[in-house]
Amino acid sequence: MAQRIEAKRRVRLNRERVLEAAVSLADQVGIGPLSMRRLAQELHVVPMALYKHVANKEELLDGMVETIVGEIDPAVPDTDWKNAVRLRVLSARRMLQRHQWARQVLETRTNQSPAVLGYMNSFIGMFLAGGFSADLAHHVMHAIGSRMWGFTQELFTTPADPAAEVPPEVRPEVREALFKEMAARYPNVVTLAMAAQHDDGSVVGHGCDDQFEFEFALDLLLDGFERLHQQRWSSQQARLDRVQDPRR
Structure with missing residues (x-):
């Protein structure tokens, strides 16, 4: 049986x-x-x-990427390009949050599977459908980089709070002295650390709101893309302007 x-x-x-x-x-x-x-x-x-x-583990990993890419929501129809891109990126980010291992695998893939190429194709298509020139869309994709997958390389790879580097068993007066020393050596780092809102579950670093920082940067990029699109920006003209005025 x-x-x-x-x-x-x-x-x-x-x-x-x-x-x-x-x-x-x-x-x-x-x-x-x-x-x-x-x-x-x-x-x-x-x-x-x-x-x-x-055939092997590498092909298994490629297939796993195909599977999770399929979880990303398709582009929302009948909406402006800016909102469509934003929603797509945040959907990709939710996928990564469900699969904590996915970022590591995405970063190490050398094969562009049909699912990955299909996602990239539709992602570029949102800009082209919004009236972007192929030239601008090309540079947009360079700028947005890994954000299209819902992640980016973070500035703070260690805790942003300098005091967090001091072991908790150290006497309070010693901790205070060490913190003052760090404040004297690295005043700007300490200023930013003290200004940060705390998010204990952050994967960016203690003191940073992970989701907020991601969306903040994404919105800055989208606003910049919109401005360039409205100005009918081209790389050829930008290079010409730089030659004429090297300070640009």
């Missing part, structure tokens, strides 16, 4: 099920512990059964 059940499980195994199981497993254990052997155990099959659907 057990053998018949196992046989049925193997018959139902396909690439989609393998990838969905891999995504689910990575959500639970992270990308590091994910292996073909562990995935096979999760699916109740022998490891060799997986190789009929994915």
